[in-house]
Amino acid sequence: MPSIALLLVSLAMLCFVPAHAAEEGQFDLFEIAVEGNSVLSAAQIEKTVYPFLGENKNIADVEAARSALEKAYQGSGYLTVFVDIPEQKVQDGVVRLRVTEGQVERLRVTGSRYYSLGAIREKTPELAEGKVPYFPDVQKQLAAVNRGGDRRVTPVLRPGLAPGKVEVDLKVDDSLPVHGNMELNNRYSADTSHTRLLANLRYDNLWQKEHSLSIGVQTAPENTQDTSVFLANYVWPLDSGDYMAVYGLTSNSDVAAVGGVNVLGEGKIAGLRYIMPLRAREGFFHTLTLGVDYKKFNDTVTLLGADSVDTPISYAPFTLGYEANLHAAQSTTQFTATLNFSLRGLADEEVECLPGVYLNEFACKRYRAEANYAFLRLEVKHTRQLKNGWSLFGHLLGQAASGPLISNEQFSAGGVDTVRGYTESIAAGDNGLVAGIELRTPSLSKETLDELILYAFAEGASLSVLEALPGQIDRYDLLSAGLGLRFKAWGGVSGYLDLAYPFEDVSQMKAGDVRANFRLGYEW
Incomplete structure (x- = not known):
């Protein structure tokens, strides 16, 4: 330090x-x-x-x-x-x-405009007046204070007025803790308009206690009835160093098609998370997350050529997550594991699925789906630095389920985050695996751009549907490759453009139909 x-x-x-x-x-x-x-x-x-x-x-x-x-x-x-x-x-x-022993004779906090001086003092008790500073704890406390990007606290120590004493100044350089972003992209699903507009706004120091509140909205500007999503998220730190978070989401979609089934309706989700950063080591950081959600969906399923069926459902699944990040000299690795499960006693209401036919909500929504389901999702991302600024990125994502899942919990593939040659979530299954590799050039930016990277990629996915009904597709295979570029400019502008060639027919997407993906965003 x-x-x-x-x-x-x-x-x-x-x-x-x-x-x-x-x-x-x-x-x-x-x-x-x-x-x-x-x-x-x-x-x-x-x-x-x-x-x-x-x-x-x-x-x-x-x-x-x-x-x-x-x-x-x-x-x-x-x-x-x-x-x-x-x-x-x-x-x-x-x-x-x-x-x-060099006890602290006086502690001053100076320069703060947006953060409470008293709160900074409280977070650095090892520098309190009368203490003999134990510098390993000083470093940890300053690292915690400087965790966000809006505040930087630097200690300055000098001899005190009394012999053998020290004075400490904590010099604060801070900025207004308000952040936001706007984004336009074409991450659309089948049979919907092609553009999506997103906006988010976040304030990171509510009540002078570093509580964070964010709100976000997503819509389809060409046809707002295609999709509309509203999200609010509130996070606050605990004295133990852990975090609590609550969030709420409401969405409405007039079209969300998978194969020959159209799902129309709205959904609401509320969730609670307990986030525990675990003991870190040099270059290694990991976090454990515990959570519970309440989900309520009011869907109407129309089998093509048949009548509509209302399939409302509400349930409360639990989540156990683990995330680890390893930073080495020439590589970075991120590993995520999430176990999602629901218990029968929390979601076993019977509904009139068809006239005169009463079934459990899950069985009504999907044949042989059960309220006491579970699935495990694993993800690994690895970036390796090569010679002359080149790098290689690899991605693996998979899910294994205990049995047939309702559509809201299925594993989906297709789109920017999985297989770029296809529209978003074009295929869904209970079990699935996605793999991708991307070769990146060094930055080719000149004076105008902060960063300009070209890349080539190949991606594939395989999904299976458990206990598929007669005539229902029980397996999806996706494969695509392509080229692209991403850039950063003027401090907060970023975006990408890529072209992807699909090699397999999936739903309405045909092999050889080149797909372009783009994103243009600004954040502050």
């Missing part, structure tokens, strides 16, 4: 000049009495000075003991502690060493 070097320089004047021993020449050294210690244990001190005890010692041995003890303090994380040899007479083989 840069402030550590500054600390050692600014506190150098606190180090007392060792006094000469009362007697020149040799003397017996049977005990070293340490005065002023409050942070190291007696056992630590004894272990440090013991090698310097014995007969026929001299001032050089005492100085070596002093230096070793000072290094023991600083090696233990107490960088403001110094040790000196006070003027004394050596009697009965006893030498005194004096410890100056």
Whole structure:
């Protein structure tokens, strides 16, 4: 941490000049009495000075003991502690060493415009007045304070007015914690208009407690009846370092087609998440997430050539998630595992599925679907740096289900995040696997652009439908390859454009029908 070097320089004047021993020449050294210690244990001190005890010692041995003890303090994380040899007479083989612990005399927080000074003080208790700073904890607390991108706190340490004391200034450089983004893309599903417009707005310091509230909307500007989604999300930190989050979503779609089945209707989702960052190591960060949702969908399913059937459903699934990120010198790896499950007692209401026919909501929505379902979804993303700025990206995504799932929980493929040669979610199944690889050039940007990368990709997916009905497709295979570019410019503008060639017929998409995907967005 840069402030550590500054600390050692600014506190150098606190180090007392060792006094000469009362007697020149040799003397017996049977005990070293340490005065002023409050942070190291007696056992630590004894272990440090013991090698310097014995007969026929001299001032050089005492100085070596002093230096070793000072290094023991600083090696233990107490960088403001110094040790000196006070003027004394050596009697009965006893030498005194004096410890100056460098307590914080005054703590000031300066420069903050949008964040509470008191809140910053509360988050750095290791620098409180009267404390002897333990710098491993100081580093952790400052890292937590600087976790967001809107605030940077830098410590400055200098000698205090009283001898052996230090003053600490926490200099704050912050910006307004408001962020947003807008985006136009063509991530459309079959039989819908081709463009989607998204907007999000987020404020990250509600109540001066770093609570975050975000709201978002998505629509189809060419035909707003195709889709409309509203989302709100609220996140707040806990004293333990963990986070809680609640969110709500409402969506409405007049068209969402998969094969010969059109799903029309609206849905509402509310969820709660408990997010636990786990102990990190150098280059390795991981998080555990526990959650529960309440989902309610009012769908109308029309089998082509038949009457419409209302299939409303409400249930409360649980989520257990784990995410790990590994950063190495030439690569980065992200692993995600999510277990989603529901219990029968929380979703087993019977409804009139057909006139005079009463079934469980799940069985009504899909043949042999059950309320006590479970599925495991795994994902791995890996980026490897090659020579001359080139890089290779690989992606694996898969799902395994306990049995037939309702459409809202099925694994879907097709689109920008899976297989780019097809429209969004063109295929859905209970079990599935997606694999992709992408070769990227170094940035080709000039003065106008911040980044310009070209890439070539190949992607494929295979999905299976469990216990498919007669005449129902029980397997989907998707495969495509293509070229593209992505860019960043003017600080907040970004986008991509790629062309993908599909090799397999899937639903309305035919092999050889080249598909273009684009995105243009701005964020601040």
